[in-house]
Amino acid sequence: MVFKKLNIPLSPSKTIGPVTSLEYLGIILDTDAFEARIPVDKINRMCNLIHQLSRKKRCTKRELLQLIGHFNFATRIIIPGRSFLSYLFHVSCSVDELHYHVRLGKEARIDLSMWEEFLMHWNGRSLFLESSLITNVDLCLFTDAAGSYGYGGIFGSKWFSGNWDDDFIRLAHHKRNIPLLELMPIVISAVLWGANWSRRRIIFYCDNQALVYILNKRRSSNSIIMMFIRRLTLLSLKYNFHLMALHIAGATNGIADAISRQQWARFRSVTVCTKRLQFSLYSSSSFNFIKKLTRRYWLLSLAPSTRRAYATGLRVFQQFLFFSSIKRLLHQCFDEQTIQHFISYCVGVLHIRSSSIRSYLAAIRYYCLMIGRTDPLRRSNGTWNFSVSTLLKTAEKFNSQSQHHRLPICSKLLSRISHKLNGSFFGIYWDSLLRASLCCAFYGFLRLGEFTVNKFNASRNLTLSDMHINRNSATFLLKRSKTDRCNYGVYIRYYRTNNCLCPINHLHTYIKHRSKLFGHLSSNSSPLFIMPTGRTLTRTEFVKRLREVISSFGINSPLYSGHSLRIGAASTAAKAGLPIYLIKILGRWSLEAYRRYISVSSSTISNAFVLMSKI
Incomplete structure (x- = not known):
């Protein structure tokens, strides 16, 4: 009516109101709930x-x-x-x-x-945040830190105090991180009382000029300070308050100063606080310590490669939610029907192999259990979900034509490769390195990641100190491997064979050339297999040069990979008549997985027909 009286034209399609909830520039503003929503x-x-x-x-x-x-x-x-x-x-x-x-x-x-x-x-x-600013003085909130004593804080009638951990205070003084000491009680206050600061714009008085700048900018070049700043920011996001800082003289912060110095007589003379909060620097009630520790242990239960695979699975699941316009948060999307649609999406849209889909489902199951939800792939009685298992069988039928099989490198082909690497193919050093690593991988049933590495870590990867070699035998210590879940370490033993594939001879030759070229890198903690550039032997370089040698025989080299050595070792052991239990021990298989590594040739099957016909 007002606009009509004023002769102001309005477009009905562009006019809304009066309403209490309005979408403006993609944000929903609700004046009833006093909130903004995305x-x-x-x-x-x-x-x-x-x-x-x-x-x-x-x-x-x-x-x-x-x-x-x-x-x-x-x-x-x-x-x-x-x-x-x-x-x-x-x-x-x-x-x-x-x-x-x-x-x-x-x-x-x-x-x-x-x-x-x-x-x-x-x-x-x-x-919505309150329009007015409030200071920590108005809140009766004070914190302080004393470098040689401890830290403390007070909020109304509640307060806390604690002593510095020796390692923490030593780190702060060594790095000259005095702002870190002042920041600690502020973060602790936010942990303890942040829920009471909801919707507040708080100006925090601080007697450290450097910390005032850091709190206002939320940035610091110090990684330790940034760890606490991020925690403070997450708390302000969780409890919906906004914190700013203003510099004051330390003499005006007497209450918190008395707490941090543990001057109890002085403290009681300036306040009548009666309730002290029991608190320590590493208290679980402050930083959700136990919760974070539990999450960390969940992740540490997985190998790094498995963590990466599970991260990929969750990422693909989120892409599916976006593709399907499912407008729910991640932890709300693990129902049976959504999982079925996800499997169909992987098969029909992404054309992913069934083995990868199983890995993605394992990631979803792992994530659900980690956040405390029930297993989405099993019924309440523990049996597998029938609909999920049915769709997985369908996925296997779709992918059966696209299976890629790696060919084994058996002893016969490995002998040809060894003869080819006589010092003139890639050069003396490269050839000795490849022959030693190939023979060790073959006789040790090694996985590719157990002797090649992209980022060397002496606590995880093979070093010179992990190898003990004498005239007739050698021993490798694998500090970490796939089936050694507790990282106890596994010893791989080699013995002289006196043929062209003898691992002892090739190791002695390689060590001799390595010492000549890298005498300065021969410390016990240096990598065992080093390329001529001084870098650790990488997966990419090893496979590339292996395929170059195989290609020189006129063989289709892409059908071979680094894992072909492990497959070939298992196949050769089976052909030699080694008992199954010994093959499992050599390959460090705990289940029946060894069966898919044994390649049976057509001649073996033909001989089986002949033997069967004679009975």
Whole structure:
């Protein structure tokens, strides 16, 4: 009526109201609930983009800016998250063109993991913050840290105090991280009392100028400080408060100063607080310590390769949710029907092999159990879900024509390769390195990742100290392997064979050439197998050169891989008549998996027909 009296034209299709809930620029504003909301599909889209980038070491500038754009949209209602866009902006500005690649360093991936941790448990709602500012004095909130005593804080009638851990205080003083000591009680206060600060804009008075700058910018060049800043930011996102800092003189912070110095007479003279909170630096009630420790142990139960495979499975599942326009949070999507649709999506849309689908389902099952949900692949009585197992059988039928079989490298082919590597194919050093590694892999039934490595770690990978060799035998210590789940270590034994494949002879030859070329790298902690460049023998280089040798015989080399040696060793052992139990021991198989490694030739089957016909 007002607009009509004023002769102001209105378009009915563009006019809404009066209402208490309105979508404005993609954000839903609700004046009844006093909250702003982001649609769930946008949250899932951000989670999907984070999953894609956080697993990469490099990405294009276009991909990074796409994610930053989503973050920038979200920070309209997630105010503390703005500070964690600055470093990503800095990374994106390192190149000019959109198709150029930028490097996602450790700091960038940690920032992405912080966003991921928050978004996975966020319901998309944020309460309106109060328009007025409130100081920590108004809240009766004070914290302080004394470098030689401890730390403390007070909030109304509640307070806490504690002594520094010796290692922690030594680290802070060694790195001159005085702001870290001042930051600690602030984070502890947010853990203990953050729920009482909901919707507040709090100005925190602090007597350390450096910490004031860090709190306002939410950035620091110190990785330890950033660990606590991220925790503080996650708490402010969880409890929906916004924290700022203002510098004051230390003399005006007498209450918290008395607590941190444990001057109890002085403390009682300035306050009448009666309730002390029992708290220690590493208390489970503060940082959800036990919860994080449990999650860490869950992840440590998996091998690194399995963790990567499970991460891929969850990422594909989130892509499926986005593809199917399922507007629910991840932990709400593990029902039986959604799992069935996911299997159909993998088979019909992505054309993924059934073995990969089983790996993805294992990732979903593992994630459900880790967050405390029931197993989505089993019934309540423990039996397998019939519908899921039926669809998996269908997937196997679809993929039966596309199976890729690796051919074995048996002793006969390995002998030809060994004769070819006589010092003139790749050079004396390369040939001696390949012959030693090939023969050790063959007779030791080694997996490719057990003697080749992309990033060397002396505590995990083969070193010189792990090899003990004499005239007639040698021993390798595999510190970590697939079936050694507790990392006790497994000894691989080699013995002289006095033929062209003798691992003892080839190891002696390789060690002699290695000592001549890398005398300075012959320490006990140096890698066992080193390329002429000084780098550890990598999987890619090993397979590439192995295929080059095989190609020189006129054989189709792509049918062979590094795992062909393990397959060939099992097949050769079976052909030689070794008992099954011994094959399982040599190959370190705990179940019946060894059966698929034994390749049976057509001549063996033909002989079987002859033998059967004579009975």
